[in-house]
Amino acid sequence: MSAKGFPAAAREALADAQLRRNLGKATSTIRAKRAAMVEEVPDWEALRDAGAAIKARAMATLPEQLERLEASVTRAGGQVHWARDAAECNAIVGGIAREHAAREVIKVKSLTTDEIGLNDALAGQGVEAIETDLAELINQLSHDTSSHILVPAIHRNRVEIKRLFEQTIARGQDLGWEATAIAEAARGHLREKFLSVPVAISGANFGVAETGTICVVESEGNGRMCITLPRVLITVMGIEKVLAEWRDLEVFLQLLPRSSTGERMNPYTSLWTGVRAGDGPQEFHLVLLDNGRTDVLGDEVGREALHCIRCSACLNSCPVYSRTGGHAYESVYPGPIGAILTPQLRGLQNAPTLPWASSLCGACYEVCPVKIDIPSILIHLRGRIVREHKSRLSPEALAMEAVGRVFASQRRYERAQKLARLGRGPIANAALPGWSAMRDLPEVPAQTFREWWHSRTPGPIRGDGPAP
Amino acid sequence: MVTLLERLGCEVDFPEAQTCCGQMHVNTGYQERGLALAQRFERVFADAEVVVSPSASCVAYLRENGTGLDGRLTELTEFLVDRLGVEDVGATFPHKVTLHPTCHSVRLMGIGDRPRRLLERVRGIDLVELGDAAVCCGFGGTFAVKNADTSMAMLSDKLRDVLNSGAEVCTAADNSCLLHIGGALRRQRAGVRVMHLAEILAAT
Numbered sequence: 001m002s003a004k005g006f007p008a009a010a011r012e013a014l015a016d017a018q019l020r021r022n023l024g025k026a027t028s029t030i031r032a033k034r035a036a037m038v039e040e041v042p043d044w045e046a047l048r049d050a051g052a053a054i055k056a057r058a059m060a061t062l063p064e065q066l067e068r069l070e071a072s073v074t075r076a077g078g079q080v081h082w083a084r085d086a087a088e089c090n091a092i093v094g095g096i097a098r099e100h101a102a103r104e105v106i107k108v109k110s111l112t113t114d115e116i117g118l119n120d121a122l123a124g125q126g127v128e129a130i131e132t133d134l135a136e137l138i139n140q141l142s143h144d145t146s147s148h149i150l151v152p153a154i155h156r157n158r159v160e161i162k163r164l165f166e167q168t169i170a171r172g173q174d175l176g177w178e179a180t181a182i183a184e185a186a187r188g189h190l191r192e193k194f195l196s197v198p199v200a201i202s203g204a205n206f207g208v209a210e211t212g213t214i215c216v217v218e219s220e221g222n223g224r225m226c227i228t229l230p231r232v233l234i235t236v237m238g239i240e241k242v243l244a245e246w247r248d249l250e251v252f253l254q255l256l257p258r259s260s261t262g263e264r265m266n267p268y269t270s271l272w273t274g275v276r277a278g279d280g281p282q283e284f285h286l287v288l289l290d291n292g293r294t295d296v297l298g299d300e301v302g303r304e305a306l307h308c309i310r311c312s313a314c315l316n317s318c319p320v321y322s323r324t325g326g327h328a329y330e331s332v333y334p335g336p337i338g339a340i341l342t343p344q345l346r347g348l349q350n351a352p353t354l355p356w357a358s359s360l361c362g363a364c365y366e367v368c369p370v371k372i373d374i375p376s377i378l379i380h381l382r383g384r385i386v387r388e389h390k391s392r393l394s395p396e397a398l399a400m401e402a403v404g405r406v407f408a409s410q411r412r413y414e415r416a417q418k419l420a421r422l423g424r425g426p427i428a429n430a431a432l433p434g435w436s437a438m439r440d441l442p443e444v445p446a447q448t449f450r451e452w453w454h455s456r457t458p459g460p461i462r463g464d465g466p467a468p
Numbered sequence: 469m470v471t472l473l474e475r476l477g478c479e480v481d482f483p484e485a486q487t488c489c490g491q492m493h494v495n496t497g498y499q500e501r502g503l504a505l506a507q508r509f510e511r512v513f514a515d516a517e518v519v520v521s522p523s524a525s526c527v528a529y530l531r532e533n534g535t536g537l538d539g540r541l542t543e544l545t546e547f548l549v550d551r552l553g554v555e556d557v558g559a560t561f562p563h564k565v566t567l568h569p570t571c572h573s574v575r576l577m578g579i580g581d582r583p584r585r586l587l588e589r590v591r592g593i594d595l596v597e598l599g600d601a602a603v604c605c606g607f608g609g610t611f612a613v614k615n616a617d618t619s620m621a622m623l624s625d626k627l628r629d630v631l632n633s634g635a636e637v638c639t640a641a642d643n644s645c646l647l648h649i650g651g652a653l654r655r656q657r658a659g660v661r662v663m664h665l666a667e668i669l670a671a672t
Contacts, residue, residue: 011617020621319604323621357615359608359622360495362575376532382497390497400493404501407488408508434616438623439651453470453482 003330005353010320010328019155019325026154027315027322033262034313034367041258050251051370055307058244059297065209065242066288072212076274078284089289090121093201093234096285097127100232102199108216108223109133110203111310112238114146114332115345116291118201130197132190132222134183141168147326147334149312150260155325158182190222200226200281204237205309206252207286210245213273214286217256217266224268233272233281238289240306252309255369259311292345301380305340307370314364314374320357329354336364340377348381349389355381417448469522469544469666472559476552485512491529496610506535513537520547522666524642528576543573544666545582545641555585561671562592566635568626568649570642571604583641583665590668598638599629607648623652630660641665 004012013019038044058065070080083089097105105122107113107129119129119140131140135153139146142164146152153161162175162182170185202223206215214235216223227233243249257266275284297303315321315335326334331342331351339358343351355378358364364374390397406412421444435441447455470480490505509530513519519541521527527543530536548554567587573579587595606612606622626649630638638653640646643664650662 007615007617010615014617014621319606319622320615320618323625324618355497356611357618359571359604359606359611359619361571361604361608363571363602363604366575379495379497379499382495383499386497386499396496397498400496400498400501404493404498404505407490407505410485410487413487432613434613434619435651437616438620438655439612439648440654441651442647449482450484453484 003350006328006330006357007353009330010324010357013324013328018157020323022155022157023322023325026151030151030262030316034259034316035262037258037262037264041254047251047255048369048371051255051309052307052372054243054248054251055309055370058242058248059240059303059306061244062239062242062297065244066239068209068244069207069212069242069286070288072209073274073284073286074212076212077276078212078274078286081285081287083287083289083291085291086116086121089116089236089287089291090118092285092287093118093236094122094125094127096232096234097122097199098125100199102127102197102232104128104130104193104197105199105201106130106132106193106197106226106230107136108200108202108226109136109152109218110201110236111146111149111332112203112236112289113201115238116236116289118236129201130193132193132226133218134186134220134222137186137190138164141165145327146332148315149310149333149335149337150315151312155327190225194222194225194229198230199232199234200230201234201236202227204235204241205256206249207237207242208244208246208249209242211273213246213271215249216270217253218268218270219261219266221268224270227270227272228280231281232283232285234285234287236287236289238291239293256309256311259309259313259367259369292347296341296344299344299380299384302340302344302377304372305337305344305377307372308337308341309370310337311369313367313369317363317367318358319361319363320359329357336374336378337372340372340374340381343381343385348385352385352389355385414450417450420444469520469664469670472557472666472670473520475670476548476554476557478552481516483512483516489526489530489535491526492609494529494533495608503533503535506530506533510535510537513541516540518542518547518551520544522641522643522664524570524573524577524579525644528572532576543577543579543641545573545579545586546577548586548669549582556589557586557669559589559669559671560591561668562594563637564594564596564635565637565639565668566596566598566630566633567601567665568598568605568630568638568640568645569601570640570645571602573641574602579641583639586665586669587639590671593668596633596635598633598635600625601629605645605649607645609644612648623648627652627656627658631658636660637668638662639665639668 073080081092122129131137138153138161148154165185169189175182175185204214205217257263275282296306314337318336321335329338331338333341339354343354358378360375362375406416473480488505489509490502493502522544524543605626606619612619646662653660
């Protein structure tokens with residue numbers, strides 16, 4: 001993964017006018033849909049509280065829930081594997097595919113498998129992974145990466161997709177400009193794969209410990225094809241996706257679709273429990289993936305990020321994401337949730353600019369269906385990076401220290417105010433080039449507030465607090 | 469704000485030892501220094517009956533960090549509407565005005581429509597709607613410097629909405645957003661100025 005850092009990557013993305021247009025349109029449409037769907041639920045706030053509480057309980061009892069899940073899945077005829085990191089997980093999945101002599105595997109849209117780079121790892125083992133989610137397919141065909149949790153090709157418009165298909169899966173055809181005709185090309189391509197490829201790979205939205213049931217929600221139905229038609233099904237699930245009880249689903253199946261696509265219910269909710277003779281895949285593997293998650297649990301503030309149900313409401317609501325798009329975050333988890341999840345999963349030193357990729361406006365927290373306090377976690381992670389990974393002698397640290405010393409003393413503060421009157425203009429503008437590219441600094445008034453206050457309240461200085 | 473509060477019958481004091489609440493430090497990752505400033509704030513204002521601040525952002529931050537003087541710290545519009553029970557402050561301001569509600573006023577403080585209610589009672593005012601009003605202007609403290617390009621993209625959209633509103637004055641209950649929006653309006657020679665809500669409410 002390249003690491004330009006957010007400011008530089010965002011700078012590039014912001015220069016792309018087509019991207020800005022595509023994103024602005026898509027995010028504002030989905031924001032409005034979500035708002036309307038949430039508005040009509042009278043107990044939305046109670047549902048959010050319930051979602052947060054269920055996740056907090058599952059995380060607090062994680063070892064127990066995972067063992068229950070393993071027992072339930074095994075009882076239902078599935079096989080459970082444990083993967084510490086990406087390499088272990090990719091080896092397990094590749095091993096199963098090769099056991100069945102699969103040259104191709106079909107995939108349900110899954111962020112977790114993107115996180116571990118499964119497709120590339122499989123290619124290295126001679127197995128081609130075929131994405132079946134329309135947007136993931138678009139990205140795969142154009143050798144592009146996802147820029148949104150839910151709508152991975154949100155940065156593409158219809159014209160770009162038509163041209164892509166005409167150069168790949170519909171070579172030599174003229175698909176016209178109708179969205180349905182363009183989508184039909186993908187449908188024809190994928191149907192053939194659904195019927196012929198023997199192994200499918202999915203992620204999981206939820207895994208229920210009580211019953212051993214895996215749940216995937218989707219819009220297109222291509223996921224449903226993958227989990228029902230092939231002989232072998234492999235699910236890669238991050239360990240934080242476990243729910244204790246079956247009844248917990250009731251809360252999340254209300255929260256998730258309204259928050260993500262702005263629908264009362266998503267078109268396809270697939271639930272499966274182990275294997276059943278003569279019906280669907282005859283072999284089911286569940287791979288439970290850690291890949292940094294237990295480290296995140298060690299941070300009492302930051303671990304709330306593991307409650308995320310990947311709805312993407314925070315992306316669509318974020319004024320930063322809706323302008324830069326997802327690639328600027330240089331991670332499969334973009335937007336506000338990515339800014340707190342990626343640094344924690346990868347190690348703070350490996351994504352040190354992401355916690356600052358926010359103006360702390362609070363729009364993400366307001367829409368989060370499980371009430372993850374993203375702004376507070378951002379501030380917490382900023383503090384950790386400053387304390388654990390930044391030099392005390394960096395220009396920023398020195399400037400913050402100097403300003404802090406000024407603020408700590410009335411005498412220094414008042415002297416600085418007087419100096420500001422003399423020193424602003426060229427000096428201040430040179431000191432703040434980012435600011436001064438577009439904004440003037442305010443004019444320093446001829447009289448400061450303190451001077452005005454003195455001029456109207458003769459006599460000794462009143463109300464002075466204790467000396468610091 | 470002093471003029472406004474005195475007109476409404478309050479006795480106003482200004483402890484001159486006050487400096488900064490430390491929000492910039494905390495939000496940039498320098499918690500130790502920032503929280504020391506927040507505690508300094510509490511010491512400086514320890515004897516006040518009520519502390520009124522014209523910045524929702526600072527108030528929200530101080531409360532969140534447990535340095536809100538046990539409920540004696542209030543934001544200006546909260547103080548006027550809830551403590552004094554006043555919506556008509558007796559102001560006259562015959563100008564076309566649009567209100568930027570500010571992220572921290574709305575989402576952190578939850579001051580709701582108090583600024584709007586106060587403005588609506590100002591004589592002569594022509595209050596016009598701001599498009600996408602609740603969207604951040606892109607300031608975010610040091611965000612505007614550390615992520616200057618992204619901040620500018622956000623600010624451009626806010627300026628477009630301010631100019632489209634046709635207002636001659638853009639107001640808010642927070643100076644930091646106004647510093648940001650106002651700085652760009654001045655640079656563009658846009659012919660629109662920014663004024664803190666208190667300045668409008670003090671006008672007669």
